[in-house]
Amino acid sequence: MPTEVWTGLFVGASILMYLYIGWSSRVSDSKGFFVAGQGISAIANGAATAADWMSAASFLSMAGLISFLGYDGSIYLIGWTGGYVLLALFLVPYLRKFGKYTVPDFIGERYYSNWARLVAVVAAIFISLTYIAGQMRGVGIVFSRFLQVDVNTGVIIGMIIVGFFAVLGGMKGITWTQVVQYYVLIMAYLIPAIAMAMLLTGNPIPQFAMTFGDISTKLNQIQVDLGFAEYTQAFANKSMLDVLAITTALMVGTAGLPHVIVRFYTVKDVRSARFSAGWALLFIALLYTTAPALSMFARYNLVNTLHNATIEEVQQLNWVQKWEKTGLLAFEDKNQDNRLQLTPDETSNEISIDSDIIVLSTPEIANLDPWVVALVAAGGIAAALSTASGLLLVISSSIAHDVYYRIIDPGASERKRVFVGRVMIAFALAISSYFGMNPPGFVGQVVAFAFGLAAASFFPIIMLGIFDQRTNREGAISGMLVGLVFTSFYIIGVKFFDMPTWCFDISAEGIGTLGMILNFVVTLVVSRVTPPPPPEIQELVEDLRVPEDIVTEEPNLAA
């Protein structure tokens, strides 16, 4: 069977499955709609979180990016996994004990202020919208690449599928589709990586092949011969301080992203929340430890196959023909010697490689059956859809729950709340699809925004809300505002107005770290020069700190 038929079959079958799950988990109450009824097991939530977290970018682009950055690509690997330790230690158990539906909900109650709630709502929506704009574009690109449709058609197909299970099933529908999507995407990632490891090193486990084989030595040698820095050489592209700042911003930002945090509201108790963070990270680590191995194999293979080959030789490779057609791979014999040279210098380099090709071309390079290519297609689509749906729910619940129910109409009936939630998902979907079809030129650049702002706003405020009883309304609001304003100012200035990176030469991606520190300082200082929180709030904090079933009271002897 040709690849196209397999692809249609796999993609079609997986989409039908998502639609079926959405239909069978339709909900009618607000608890089911916003937090999946709080009955999800630790492992299932771990898998859902992993799918929620790993986007089309993690799936398709990350290994490619790392293979061009070498050591410096570690910022993504450490940054996007280390944040889960912070989540597990500082946020997740206590937010689950709190038990309400959203991140602004916690901030609004802990800081006894609808202003604090509103600042949090604006930050949550802004973070999620910048993130989802790229996701819907990703959905369109994935569909167009695999199904040979127009990108806009791809966005519309994705919109219909996500809309169906998210509007009907809310968080419950999203959770169970994400669980299935995790299995699809991890199979799609691991099978080609294992085949590639087998092909190049004879060791089927990519992590072992990378660690115990001699491939890095060979790759380092090739890199040096071609005039590149050694692959394992640290700080070849970025300074140490910048790597430190970016990694920290990504870690703290991960821990502050609302769509990740809300996933932990769906488990049944504090204990499950703690273990669920472990499962989520384990599931994520499966992909994140495979990716750097794949990057290394792919880089080695590409350079080895293409460099100094004649154009005729290269054209005979079937994967080269295929990806040359899509424009992801391009050759130009600049010095007319009939051979292709890969060099670090733009003017003499004759091979241009798009980083997405690293994952996409693996099955063909490793000579795998067409059904594996089809599986990769289904995996890419699963990764894009699962992240988009998680983000949609955050936008919907921020408006439907925090603004509409908590501020505008606290007497709203269950039915009305769920109805508003559904309308808001549809509304958010329409906006993000519009951005998917008409991407603002800066989509790629604004991802830094999501992480920077999450690091500079949510993480410090939630953490202090639990660990520092003295933190009050005044401190929290000023801390969040200072963090948000400083970070946005720096990112917008550097990205769009050519502002010099005056802050210790830290790039826009890493500035969230400073925003976070500023937020911490401002919050702590302002809290201490203004009145302490009221007694009932201090009591609330005391209660958050112990799980439901822990006995911390003496028996009342008088009773």
Next chain:
Amino acid sequence: MRDFSRRQSYWNTNITTIQLLLTVWATVSLVCSILIVDLLNQIQFFGLPLGFWIAQQGSILTFVGLTFLYASEMDTLDQRYRSRQGESEPKAVSKQEIGE
């Protein structure tokens, strides 16, 4: 009457656990993977320089270990405070939900 000392000692143990795990987290992710990576890269770890291996493999594995370790440590702590014969407890404590 609320027994704040019991609640406080539960919280103190939790904080100690967090501090310990966070130190490991920072050592692996920020110190070994970034600050002293060049130094560690002079040591060979099987086929890879050690610093590079920690940055792209070891740190992630450590993170997984740390989160599960925290969950199980806290589980043990919870058990101790849930049991009616807590070590410093002179008498049985009735099981009352707090804060509900």
